[in-house]
Amino acid sequence: MQFYMDGFRGGDPDIKNAAPNRRDRGAFAPLPEKVDVLISGCGPAGLCLAAQLAQFPEIDTMIVERKPGPLEKGQADGINTRTMEMFQAFGFGEKVKRESYWVNQTAFWSPDPANPAHIRRIGRVQDVPDDSSEMPHTLINQARVHELFLDVMKNSPSKLEPDYSWSVKDVIIDHDATEYPVTVVLENTGINAGELKTVRANYVVGCDGARSNVRTAIGGKLHGDAAHQAWGVMDILANTDFPDIRQKCLVTSSKEGNILILPREGGYLFRMYVELDKLNADERVSSKNFTADHMIAAANRIMAPYTIDVKQVVWWSIYEIGHRLTDRFDDVPQGVDRNPRVFTAGDACHTHSPKAGQGMNVSMQDTFNLGWKLAHVLTGRADARLLRSYSSERWVEANRLIDTDHQWARIMSAPPGQSELDGAGMPRFQKQFIENLEFTGGLAVKYDQSYLFAAPIHQALATGQEIGRRFHSAPVVRLADAMQMQLGHLAEADGRWRIYAFAGADAGAIHRLADWLECDPTSPVVKYTRAGEDIDAIIDVRAIFQQTFDVLDYASMPSLLKPKKGKFGLQDYEKVFCVDHKGFGDFYDMRGIDRTHGCMIIVRPDQYVANVLPLDGFADLSTFFDGILSA
Numbered sequence: 001m002q003f004y005m006d007g008f009r010g011g012d013p014d015i016k017n018a019a020p021n022r023r024d025r026g027a028f029a030p031l032p033e034k035v036d037v038l039i040s041g042c043g044p045a046g047l048c049l050a051a052q053l054a055q056f057p058e059i060d061t062m063i064v065e066r067k068p069g070p071l072e073k074g075q076a077d078g079i080n081t082r083t084m085e086m087f088q089a090f091g092f093g094e095k096v097k098r099e100s101y102w103v104n105q106t107a108f109w110s111p112d113p114a115n116p117a118h119i120r121r122i123g124r125v126q127d128v129p130d131d132s133s134e135m136p137h138t139l140i141n142q143a144r145v146h147e148l149f150l151d152v153m154k155n156s157p158s159k160l161e162p163d164y165s166w167s168v169k170d171v172i173i174d175h176d177a178t179e180y181p182v183t184v185v186l187e188n189t190g191i192n193a194g195e196l197k198t199v200r201a202n203y204v205v206g207c208d209g210a211r212s213n214v215r216t217a218i219g220g221k222l223h224g225d226a227a228h229q230a231w232g233v234m235d236i237l238a239n240t241d242f243p244d245i246r247q248k249c250l251v252t253s254s255k256e257g258n259i260l261i262l263p264r265e266g267g268y269l270f271r272m273y274v275e276l277d278k279l280n281a282d283e284r285v286s287s288k289n290f291t292a293d294h295m296i297a298a299a300n301r302i303m304a305p306y307t308i309d310v311k312q313v314v315w316w317s318i319y320e321i322g323h324r325l326t327d328r329f330d331d332v333p334q335g336v337d338r339n340p341r342v343f344t345a346g347d348a349c350h351t352h353s354p355k356a357g358q359g360m361n362v363s364m365q366d367t368f369n370l371g372w373k374l375a376h377v378l379t380g381r382a383d384a385r386l387l388r389s390y391s392s393e394r395w396v397e398a399n400r401l402i403d404t405d406h407q408w409a410r411i412m413s414a415p416p417g418q419s420e421l422d423g424a425g426m427p428r429f430q431k432q433f434i435e436n437l438e439f440t441g442g443l444a445v446k447y448d449q450s451y452l453f454a455a456p457i458h459q460a461l462a463t464g465q466e467i468g469r470r471f472h473s474a475p476v477v478r479l480a481d482a483m484q485m486q487l488g489h490l491a492e493a494d495g496r497w498r499i500y501a502f503a504g505a506d507a508g509a510i511h512r513l514a515d516w517l518e519c520d521p522t523s524p525v526v527k528y529t530r531a532g533e534d535i536d537a538i539i540d541v542r543a544i545f546q547q548t549f550d551v552l553d554y555a556s557m558p559s560l561l562k563p564k565k566g567k568f569g570l571q572d573y574e575k576v577f578c579v580d581h582k583g584f585g586d587f588y589d590m591r592g593i594d595r596t597h598g599c600m601i602i603v604r605p606d607q608y609v610a611n612v613l614p615l616d617g618f619a620d621l622s623t624f625f626d627g628i629l630s631a
């Protein structure tokens with residue numbers, strides 16, 4: 001973490017200086033009449049977007065929520081490894097690591113053939129494959145995740161906070177207007193219930209959940225299979241003789257249904273998903289009179305011979321499985337050639353069963369994809385055409401997720417006789433669970449080739465950093481201070497691109513690249529860094545060498561890698577890295593970097609590998625950025 005660049009200031013470095021143009025949030029301050037971005041909904045999707053945009057005080061962002069205040073408990077709880085990597089970029093990955101439950105093993109329980117009324121453990125699986133991510137798979141309540149994003153917003157230069165008790169009632173787009181073309185009708189749901197206000201916006205993002213008004217306003221419809229199957233979910237404090245209660249467990253009974261057990265943060269709490277009766281096609285879950293007591297009784301039947309003695313039901317809900325998707329995530333119909341103004345994200349455009357634990361994760365990944373694009377466009381760094389890529393990139397992923405989720409829900413709900421078909425001695429759901437691990441970790445996302453993801457012409461230079469997938473971190477050591485760290489953790493959620501230059505056998509190639517990047521008029525660093533900005537304001541270049549820190553000379557590094565920054569022109573010492581010398585692993589070996597030729601890996605602000613190029617691929621690098629950035 002770097003701070004004090006513009007002068008010493010005591011106190012918590014996470015709290016940024018307030019920008020002078022931030023909105024007056026006094027008790028009687030009116031709502032703004034115009035904003036750049038209006039976000040509807042303070043769920044994970046909306047808050048992740050707000051936290052990202054809050055880093056740009058020049059962008060007026062407003063986030064409204066129809067409820068009177070933040071979520072307090074319940075809803076989702078699974079944070080996959082990919083989302084943990086993103087949390088690291090927002091600065092609270094370590095906090096979540098400290099507070100959460102880590103899913104290390106998943107256990108599988110089935111009816112005992114000797115006594116089918118009783119369950120017995122049939123297997124265990126390591127939940128996060130070795131070196132699939134440096135971050136753990138965690139469980140923590142959704143309200144805490146919201147709180148962490150709210151802190152990021154509040155501590156940002158924009159000092160952004162939600163406007164609670166305002167519901168988005170309607171969204172009207174004037175396609176002929178160029179300035180603030182979207183009119184949002186807000187309805188007060190609080191003390192002045194019924195009061196209407198309009199706010200004009202350049203962009204609106206509907207993060208308003210499965211019953212999204214924004215989706216309806218742009219003509220979006222959720223299609224798909226509601227599956228008509230209900231699961232009861234409860235967060236409880238209880239005692240039990242079930243031996244695996246502090247492990248994630250999938251439990252199948254012979255006649256009583258299935259249970260999913262998720263241990264939770266704090267060491268005592270756990271969650272249970274209990275499969276409830278299949279619903280008829282015309283039934284809604286609310287029409288059934290299920291209660292927490294029904295769930296507790298069902299759990300005791302499913303888990304026989306073990307029993308659960310519940311002391312406190314912290315939260316419970318009946319959750320209906322549905323796998324549904326809209327056919328686009330913005331307001332531009334198929335075949336129409338214009339840039340979008342209104343978007344939907346998260347449950348507003350795709351819904352999933354809770355069992356694969358994806359809903360909250362995918363929702364945040366949607367807006368992490370959209371956030372930097374909106375910031376680029378609104379700060380003049382890119383043409384608004386960039387915004388077209390949000391729907392195309394995320395729709396493909398949501399569709400893939402729904403297919404896998406569907407398959408998983410069917411397997412989980414199959415009667416035990418059908419799920420234990422496998423001749424190889426492993427039940428089908430355990431096998432499927434293992435096959436799905438990369439997917440459930442959020443690591444299987446691979447964006448298609450486009451002007452934002454180059455053709456894999458030079459992929460052989462970095463076989464473990466596939467173009468279209470997220471940058472896969474590994475250990476390095478910082479040259480200047482021999483600090484052991486993860487290279488991926490340099491990337492903050494700050495809307496900047498990264499170029500990681502890995503030295504080959506000829507260290508001179510790094511010097512030639514750095515000099516060209518710093519001085520040549522066709523270099524993207526020269527072209528897209530504005531007058532008065534630090535040299536890494538939009539493209540942050542870092543170099544990694546194959547040697548250990550003790551044999552390299554920091555002083556001889558090129559000036560691009562020792563930039564002088566900020567109002568004092570202070571030297572930034574954190575641009576050069578070496579391989580790890582402490583036995584944590586060699587980045588080159590771990591990620592398949594070509595030791596002879598080295599390479600450049602170009603990483604988008606949302607941490608996805610956009611291109612792999614040779615160290616002398618100057619023209620290709622210029623062309624790539626010229627297709628995206630504006631001067």
Ligand SMILES: Cc1cc2nc3c(=O)[nH]c(=O)nc-3n(C[C@H](O)[C@H](O)[C@H](O)COP(=O)(O)OP(=O)(O)OC[C@H]3O[C@@H](n4cnc5c(N)ncnc54)[C@H](O)[C@@H]3O)c2cc1C
Nearest residue numbers: 041043044045066075076167168208209346347354359360
């Ligand atoms: C009751 C409930 C229980 C759930 N249980 C589980 C679970 O057990 N496991 C699991 O994996 N997932 C669960 N989910 C789903 C999971 O929480 C979502 O997948 C995830 O929160 C999606 O995030 P989101 O930001 O897209 O939407 P949401 O979290 O739904 O957030 C949408 C927000 O928008 C607000 N809003 C809605 N309409 C408007 C409007 N017109 N104007 C302004 N604000 C509006 C809502 O109040 C809400 O705060 C549950 C969801 C709900 C609602």
